[in-house]
Amino acid sequence: MxxxxxxxxxxxxxxxxxxxxxxxxxxxxxxxxxxxxxxxxxxxxxxxxxxxxxxxxxxxxxxxxxxxxxxxxxxxxxxxxxxxxxxxxxxxxxxxxxxxxxxxxxxxxxxxxxxxxxxxxxxxxxxxxxxxxxxxxxxxxxxxxxxxxxxxxxxxxxxxxxxxxxxxxxxxxxxxxxxxxEGFEQFRERNPEGLVMAEPNWPRAYGQNPYRGYDSSGSPFLYRGENPPHGIPPLVRVVRVGDSAWPLSRLAEEGEVVENGVKISWSAGQASALDQANIAQSRDVGSIRVRDVTTGADVAHDVMFAFAFHAFWPDGNWMLQ
Structure with a gap:
């Protein structure tokens, strides 16, 4: 603290x-x-x-x-x-x-x-x-x-x-x-012979979160813009694909959504990086995969906070229930 x-x-x-x-x-x-x-x-x-x-x-x-x-x-x-x-x-x-x-x-x-x-x-x-x-x-x-x-x-x-x-x-x-x-174990189970970046040779408290409690706070740091519309809290995670955003809470509830030509799947198994002081002990926020409906290929996306999506895509589409 x-x-x-x-x-x-x-x-x-x-x-x-x-x-x-x-x-x-x-x-x-x-x-x-x-x-x-x-x-x-x-x-x-x-x-x-x-x-x-x-x-x-x-x-x-x-x-x-x-x-x-x-x-x-x-x-x-x-x-x-x-x-x-x-x-x-x-x-x-x-x-x-x-x-x-x-x-x-x-x-x-x-x-x-x-x-x-x-x-x-x-x-x-x-x-x-x-x-x-x-x-x-x-x-x-x-x-x-x-x-x-x-x-x-x-x-x-x-x-x-x-x-x-x-x-x-x-x-x-x-x-x-x-x-x-995604959670490290999810990556390792799929890729046991995969590679993971080794610990850098810097004097840092790796594994600790210096922003403890940030993703459950009421407002973002150093942000002077508008809050998101539709009453969406600014620090809710959303999945951004192009100029559209799906609240992570909706995806966690439904498990899978097929809209706008993509299939977005949610699964438990990833800790928040911005919750507890020890990242490994933080709450599970789940992992997301976004794939093209037609080809099944992975689609470029981001899982960001709602305020950031609104700041950079002020006319973006909010994919609500």
Whole structure:
């Protein structure tokens, strides 16, 4: 509780400071602030840590999933299963503290990303117009979502939508790769010879959640936008596919939904990353798979908080009962 209280204090004090591009040019001398889609710079807030204060990772090591003993069975991982490649699991216990992992799986350079404040876990192809980018954590937030940056041009990217918002890559979109969050044991049972990202060599409290109780709080951190419509609490999880969102509570009740050309299935077995101080001891929120109704192929999606969906898709479709 002491760590959580200290973290909240630091974040709110830092986030209260609103800056303009002229204030950031010393820290970001290679960023072209004249190119941007941002019309209101007050949307950009400091999340507390400075540029690279949350250290993104590159080229991680892996161990066999069958040999992993530190990760609890229900602990959340991001599962990535590319055709022809060994399946990989990226534990949220590590992404909680690093938020981005730059890797290359086969011939595909990927960025595995997780924004704790939005519960947004998205995997992107790092190639843009033939160039391979490497991503870091800017320390900035917009609508409580992580602003990433690429080390090649120091352009800023919005994590939840994978779009360049400041700099040379303004308006460019990263390709989202189908991936999903599930409990580690669910991944291991399906892929006993799969690979799981090894613990990074950083002094971090891996397995601990510094945002204890966040997903049952009444309001998101550092968010100044509107709450979702239809009386939906802002920190309810929703499954976003394109510009449509299904409340996770509906999916948990129905088990499976076939709508909008996709089949969304829910199963128990994944702990919340944002509940108890010890992630492995957190409540079960269930796992989601989204597949194309016609082909059965996995479909790119995200399981994010309702406020974030509304912030980035204000005219989005709410798939309610």
């Amino acid at each position: 002491m760590f959580r209280a200290l973290w909240i204090s630091v974040v709110f004090v830092a986030g209260a400071v609103v800056a303009e591009p002229s204030d950031w040019e010393r820290e970001w001398p290679d960023t072209d602030f004249s190119k941007t889609t941002i019309t209101d710079w007050q949307e950009i807030l400091s999340g507390g840590p400075p540029k690279d204060g949350i250290p993104a990772l590159s080229d991680p090591s892996y161990i066999l999933a069958s040999d992993e003993t530190r990760i609890g069975g229900k602990e959340p991982v991001i599962a990535l299963e590319l055709d022809g490649e060994t399946p990989r699991a990226f534990p949220i216990r590590y992404l909680m503290w690093h938020e981005i992992v730059n890797d290359k799986i086969g011939s595909v350079p990927v960025a595995v990303t997780f924004c704790p404040l939005c519960n947004s876990a998205v995997v992107f192809d790092r190639r843009v117009n033939g160039d391979v980018l490497t991503f870091g954590v800017s320390g900035k937030l917009r609508h409580s979502d992580m602003v990433m940056y690429d080390r090649e041009t120091e352009s800023w990217w919005q994590q939840a939508i994978g779009t360049g918002i400041v700099g040379d890559y303004t308006g460019q979109e990263l390709t989202q790769i189908p991936a999903w969050m």
